[in-house]
Amino acid sequence: MSHVTPGSSTTAPPIPLPGDVTDGRSARWADHREARRAELVRVARKCVHQRGADVSMEEIAAAAGTSKSIVYRYFTDKTGLQRAVAEAVVTQIRDALAEALAAAATPRDGLRAMVGVYLEMIESSPRVYFFVTREGSLEPSSPLGHFLDAVTELVAAPFARALTDAGSEPTPEDRELAETWAAGAVGFVRGAGERWLRSQGTPAAVPREVLTAQVAAWLWAGPVGVLARGRGT
Template sequence: MSSPSSTTPGRAAAVVDGRSTRWDDHRAARRAELVRAASKAVHRGGPGVSMDEIAAASGTSKSIIYRYFDDKTGLQVAVGSAVVGRMHAALTQAAEAAETPKRALHAMVGVYLEMIESSPNVYYFVTRTGSIAGTDHATGAPVADAPLAAFLDSVTQLVAEPFARATDVAPADAAAWAAGAVGFVRGAGEWWLGHRGRPDAPDREQLTDRVGNWLWAGPVGVLGENRPTSRPDPDPTTVTEESR
């Protein structure tokens, strides 16, 4: 007869698994709290905010933060993952709600500019300040750039879809254009963040329209003009009255 204190192996494993699950859930929730607190600290203090300032804003100490993140770059990667996750969700929703491919492109440009304008400090913290620290041993890429790189790749796919529907181009052409478009929008957005206080700078709505129109009219027009037709090309050696 077993004693009341004895525990079967299966029950012991269940108890251990339950405790492990609760600890994992607690750790994930605490990490999320620290990421939110760090984002708020960066929003108020700027992309160069120190770990001491982040810890104070989190109501804890640096040693506690380092239990959840190896260093400042680790925290930066976590903040970046949260930011780009929200941005990707917003871009996806904007693209899916648009009635036409052109409106989808304009909507995504608008969402991107709106989100970087809402907190330039967090945007710069995610995209710039930590890229000097460490590399991914598998890819060789800077660790802090990993969330941004994944985000840009996924956004390229989002942008390529409406463009491909409107032009009926090869997938490779659509992907190439979309990659360039994403870089163009990012560059235009960062220029605007640095110059929006100038009296001659466009506001966000104006820039959204301009960038969307530049992107749309350029490649769509060029590819439309270059589509093959049933008419043969004229002999370049033939001189017509029109060309004289």
């Protein structure tokens, strides 16, 4: 007969079923795999930053202290690894752009802040930037495709805010124009930024601050500025 001490419950703790043990081990294994995968992405990003986009899987595996077969187990091939690195990079850029926009005092300041943050981040590691944006990564389901859609929404925000600050709510036509302009603006900023990166070290290169001011001014002087001025902003 079991002994029950005074004040204790007579209900015994549940005995884990075999399935519970298996589930716990599976969860721990999944956590381990996710942590290991994140570490491999970090190492790959560092290797690309130091050696360029043509760094081999063997070099990445060596830097991670593992074998090439283990890297392939997590990413299948170099394209899979490229997508994983792209996901980490574009998430970081997108979050930084959102923070810059949220901290801006005016719509125009927000636009300029986002242009400045974008140029600063791609300048910090051109090799990584070109690695994650190289051909084949722009399909709608790719990390970069999702990133461009998200950034288009962010860039459209100052447009809508300018109209609201002018005392009127944006109409459906305004919103459509904002999205169309923003999609073009994202492509414009990306093209200008990539050309600027490639010009580094040549007489054509300009300081980042100068390009930031130029690009922001050109964008604001376009449809955003025209419509905002028409509403009295």
